[in-house]
Amino acid sequence: MVSRVIPVDPFDLVIFGGTGDLARRKILPGLFRRFRSGQMPEGARIIAAARSEMDRAGYQQMIADAIQEFGAEEKNDKDAIAKFLDVLDYTPIDAKGKDGWAALASMVRKDVIQAFYFSVAPSLFGDLAQRLHDYKISNDQSRIVVEKPFGRDLETAKALNKSLADHFDEKQIYRIDHYLGKETVQNLMAVRFGNVLFEPLWNNHYVDHIQITVAETVGVGGRGAYYDRSGAMRDMVQNHLMQLLCLIAMEPPSQFGADEVRDEKLKVIRALKPVDPHHIVRGQYDAGPDGPSYREDAENPRSFTESFIAMKCHIDNWRWAGVPFYLRTGKRMKARTSEIAVVFKDLGHSIFEGDEKRHRNILAIRLQPNEGIDLQVTIKEPGPGGMRLVDVPLDMTFADALGHAEHEVPDAYERLIMDVIRGSQTLFMRGDEVEAAWAWTDPLIQGWEERNDVPKHYDAGSSGPEDALMLLHREGRKWRDIKG
Numbered sequence: 035m036v037s038r039v040i041p042v043d044p045f046d047l048v049i050f051g052g053t054g055d056l057a058r059r060k061i062l063p064g065l066f067r068r069f070r071s072g073q074m075p076e077g078a079r080i081i082a083a084a085r086s087e088m089d090r091a092g093y094q095q096m097i098a099d100a101i102q103e104f105g106a107e108e109k110n111d112k113d114a115i116a117k118f119l120d121v122l123d124y125t126p127i128d129a130k131g132k133d134g135w136a137a138l139a140s141m142v143r144k145d146v147i148q149a150f151y152f153s154v155a156p157s158l159f160g161d162l163a164q165r166l167h168d169y170k171i172s173n174d175q176s177r178i179v180v181e182k183p184f185g186r187d188l189e190t191a192k193a194l195n196k197s198l199a200d201h202f203d204e205k206q207i208y209r210i211d212h213y214l215g216k217e218t219v220q221n222l223m224a225v226r227f228g229n230v231l232f233e234p235l236w237n238n239h240y241v242d243h244i245q246i247t248v249a250e251t252v253g254v255g256g257r258g259a260y261y262d263r264s265g266a267m268r269d270m271v272q273n274h275l276m277q278l279l280c281l282i283a284m285e286p287p288s289q290f291g292a293d294e295v296r297d298e299k300l301k302v303i304r305a306l307k308p309v310d311p312h313h314i315v316r317g318q319y320d321a322g323p324d325g326p327s328y329r330e331d332a333e334n335p336r337s338f339t340e341s342f343i344a345m346k347c348h349i350d351n352w353r354w355a356g357v358p359f360y361l362r363t364g365k366r367m368k369a370r371t372s373e374i375a376v377v378f379k380d381l382g383h384s385i386f387e388g389d390e391k392r393h394r395n396i397l398a399i400r401l402q403p404n405e406g407i408d409l410q411v412t413i414k415e416p417g418p419g420g421m422r423l424v425d426v427p428l429d430m431t432f433a434d435a436l437g438h439a440e441h442e443v444p445d446a447y448e449r450l451i452m453d454v455i456r457g458s459q460t461l462f463m464r465g466d467e468v469e470a471a472w473a474w475t476d477p478l479i480q481g482w483e484e485r486n487d488v489p490k491h492y493d494a495g496s497s498g499p500e501d502a503l504m505l506l507h508r509e510g511r512k513w514r515d516i517k518g
């Protein structure tokens with residue numbers, strides 16, 4: 035099946051930090067794929083602005099190299115690459131000074147959609163917003179896109195929000211959480227709200243518990259110094275896992291509009307109960323055959339920062355009263371996988387004689403690898419021998435079900451940038467959501483800092499510390515296997 039590509043309107047997209055790692059690895063290769071698919075209209079322009087002194091030809095070469103390094107099979111399409119490079123421009127700029135701003139002002143057109151992507155350290159967000167305003171480059175229709183981390187606590191997030199709000203309306207601000215751009219995450223909403231099957235069961239009468247796992251095989255090497263000031267709670271839970279939790283737990287919005295969806299997500303965050311410290315397990319990976327320990331990676335032999343966290347949360351509302359939400363994320367785990375699993379309750383009574391096993395329906399939403407959804411159902415094992423029951427997955431891997439090769443499913447960044455141009459904020463975090471998430475996170479972090487909590491060790495390549503397994507075991511539950 036060939037997907038339908040609807041071109042967006044002409045635009046100027048300015049990428050501050052256009053020479054950085056994120057721009058070269060994700061943003062530009064993603065934009066190239068959208069260009070090649072025909073989604074970028076004639077007259078779309080991408081202007082990179084960064085600190086390096088470089089001319090346009092130099093930047094075009096940098097991006098040609100980046101496409102070769104980070105692109106998939108589209109990197110062989112030399113014709114398309116040449117046309118895409120034509121769309122690119124570059125101007126050196128100093129976010130904190132005067133240099134380059136007049137030049138940028140003369141490059142950005144006033145009569146097309148303007149988007150400014152802040153792919154720079156958050157400490158520069160305020161400077162960029164201020165200068166876009168002072169040099170009259172932006173207008174009240176311009177959009178700005180900001181990257182994570184959005185603060186490191188409630189206070190810093192509020193300050194960042196204010197520095198943007200001084201010059202831009204909330205309707206112009208697109209806070210990226212690339213998890214929201216994943217195909218499966220949007221499908222989660224389609225499955226919940228586009229089918230009659232699930233919503234009646236989506237509550238504490240039928241759901242035993244929910245598990246959200248984001249496991250990575252990589253360590254923190256390379257960004258150890260940054261990570262050591264952050265940890266899994268700030269780096270992953272406060273944003274990505276929280277967003278997934280919101281989408282799985284929220285009430286149906288009245289329509290699929292940006293504020294309707296975000297209002298419902300906000301209610302979930304506000305209904306989260308403080309977590310009992312006994313229901314939090316923090317961990318740090320040990321050295322393994324293929325890598326150093328967390329403390330070596332972080333170059334901090336006395337670090338108490340967690341590279342793994344598991345916790346049990348509760349949402350204090352009618353729908354979810356008594357249903358645990360188990361969250362878990364970590365580095366150097368045994369496989370790279372992200373999934374949400376809705377584990378339904380056991381049958382109250384089995385009519386099948388000799389059937390001792392607990393059969394459970396589980397709806398698993400896989401974000402990676404092989405984005406898709408599978409529903410575990412119980413059926414009769416084929417063949418003679420009576421009514422023997424067996425649990426099988428009804429697997430809907432999108433690539434198979436919809437006939438797309440995996441590389442044809444747009445990457446989260448591509449989708450989100452096109453949403454910015456379309457002016458759709460549904461898949462972006464609103465300022466109050468981010469603040470509410472920090473308001474829930476801050477006391478938990480303060481709690482373990484005050485207690486001088488020491489993270490548990492876990493083997494690199496494992497499923498995390500033993501205590502995390504016990505978090506569920508002691509309640510007669512079990513984490514789903516972390517499979518690649």
Ligand code: NAD
Pocket residue numbers: 050051052053054055056057083084085086127128129130152153154155156158181182183
């Ligand atoms: P980077 O250090 O590789 O690049 C930083 C960019 O900012 C460069 O282009 C540099 O020229 C520019 N810059 C720095 N100081 C400047 C100044 N004073 N004036 C103008 N330009 C300046 O960083 P990155 O990894 O590309 O990250 C960019 C942003 O994206 C950060 O906020 C980061 O937290 C976020 N982010 C990055 C990733 C990733 O995978 N790299 C993932 C998620 C979020």
